[in-house]
Amino acid sequence: MENDIGLWGVPLAVLGGAIRVSTPFIFVSLGEAITERSGRINLGLEGTLVFGAMAAYAVAVETGSPWLGVLAAMVAGSGFGLLHGWICSFPRVNDIAVGIALMLFGMGLAFFFGKPYIQPSAPNLPAIPLGDWSSIPQVRAALNVNALFVIGAALALFLWWAFKNTKLGLIVRVVGDSADSARAMGLSPTTVRLFATAAGSALAAVGGAYLSLYYPGSWNERISSGQGLMAVALVIFARWNPLGCFAAALLFGGAGALGPALQSVGVTQGYYLFYAAPYILTLVIMIATSSPGRQLAGAPGELSITK
């Protein structure tokens, strides 16, 4: 059968891989989009993601329910977010420095508590077989979509709508664009940012839960390959637009799937280079979207990196 579709296997595998690999990117970048739209950057999402992966896996092992694991990850994640937001609510605290500290803290804590869970295996999250109509196994494999991806896609659509059509969405944008205006309206920027950071961290932790409970689907100390940090670049690339985050996450996922896909069709030389594709893509995007002479269009006005 495999010979029947030949090189078509590569784009199919990239598509399937994009869906598989992109899911954590979707959640982390949507979370970061919420936080950054409120005018704060949380670089600690990498640590939150790793801790979320550990918490989800541990709870899934203990209770036998992967969904309880996802819930546990969200609780743990919002805890990290609240901590970040609380520290940043003091005057003269730099959100980027706090983020880096919390990233290391989250990873360290995850390794410490996660040691006993490297061996046992947890139940995985369910997948939705969207490819059943086809008899070609590669198509079936590519379209065997996990539930979190679908939730992530819906969430992106919802956030895009909510930023325009809900009071809460507008308040987050007001605070992120002009703290003075927000204060004049009687809003407290620190409180809004505290909860925006908590919500963003909870989503990032869901991205971690996906890593340990679906793909690759086990807990170890090298579970993350920098998704939490790359998502920050991705949000800038997506111009803080949730739909853009979704598309950019797919693009990153596709780049990440390129190496394994080439390997599977028998390319034996140099495919390691393609494993680096997401990182190269991050670099290229950061260079392409930066300029010494101008500001980023669409950036929230209160963001410390664009001020």
Added chain:
Amino acid sequence: MSDAVAVEAVGMTMRFGAFTALDDVSIKVPAGSFHALLGENGAGKSTLVKCMMGFYTPTSGQMLVDSKEAVIRNPKDAAGFGLGMVYQHFTLVPSLTGAENLVISREDAPRVIDWRKERKALAAFMETMPFKIPLDQPVSALAAGEKQKLEIVKQLYLGRRFIVLDEPTSVLTPNEAEEMLGLVRGMTRAGALTVLMISHKFHEVTSFCDDVTVLRKGRRTGGGRIADLDRKQMAAMMIGDQPIVALDSRSETPADATPVLTVKQLKAKDRTGLKSIAIDGLEVRAGEIVGIAGISGNGQKEFLETIAGQRAREGGAVVVKDTVYDASRAQSRALNVRFIPEEPLRNACAPRMTVAENIAFRTFDLNADGKPVAWISARAIRAYATRLIEQFKVKTASLSSPIQSLSGGNVQRAVLARELTGQVDLLVVSNPCFGLDFAAVAEIRARIMKARNGGAAVLLMSEDLDELLELSDRIFVMSDGALVYETPIAQADVHVIGEHMAGH
């Protein structure tokens, strides 16, 4: 539309520690009147309105709204009485559209906004307004005049019937200002609104307002019906009897004066990177002041930065005398080029370094003969700074205070001292008097005029048309990144200049 309210403040006193910012000031604004609050910077105008609006709790004094005692402890209370304020710095959120700004500022904004319903309600509301503003664009895309109108509309939309306008015309062209104030006056005449306007522009006050209250150093120094007062009387109430430096009369620019600054086909990107500035040609000759008018954000800042070497050129050249100028320290020294940028504390000083060090920036590494030295002498720096501080009347606690501890006027004087000492052939100045008081303004303008009469070529960018008309020999208008209009001072007409500023 509900009717205008009358507001009265009685015996307002505000002390910050030992400092009395406001001393027993009373002000009465009848319903439907347009009242002006005049005073210099630091006279207590802002303190008075902040006490009235509940931002500050006054040490003593009380408020009457419609002749009934009103307890206003915070801005929310003020809003409850229908009192609102439009700030000098806009409080609209730049990335939100006008409609979004209006709806979200409402206390009872719904959780999920039904935009079809809200649009219809907004359209009906705008029908009752004399202002026409596009509500579907992000506020950042609006012109300054439109933003100002939207701020006023916002207050009315929120049901405020007494509005404080804090220097509302400072960012508008003369024509925009007249239109806006005319519409506001129309609304007060119709009895829909009471307005208290903070201002320091006499011509606006005399042509639009009904009554005036003048403050100086925290006290009420006069007031009454505008019709009963002339400008001289108001100026006397405002500045008291402090001496004002007179401007040197303009000496004739020699007909054969050589061009000192020549700008050819200059191109550069602005801060957003989306727009660019293009200066086709500009010459400034020795012994003349060339003024550049324009509303802020039309590329003046970028133009100055390009000349000063702070912004990369995309094309063209800046020539000083006969040398292509690349803004190196050596060149600016050799060609006697000096800069006084706007916001001098940020753009021309190292805020945490001392006054003496800041004054010595141009000369600290030179000896008396102008040759580079290997060892820097702190004593020489202090001696030099002492001399200049005395000469330019910089008020500072000591030579070794950080320059950021000085008041705005004294920072500006320190920068002037540094830039205007020694031989000056080309002086580039931007908004030199922004935020300074009467006496300081007169003194700084006198010094610029003196430099011109001494043979320096001066390029003066300013958002204050009166300043340009007072100092310039020729005036250019900059709009949308290009010089669009030129007039010699003798034929300069405020309205024609204003039209070009607005881009017509």
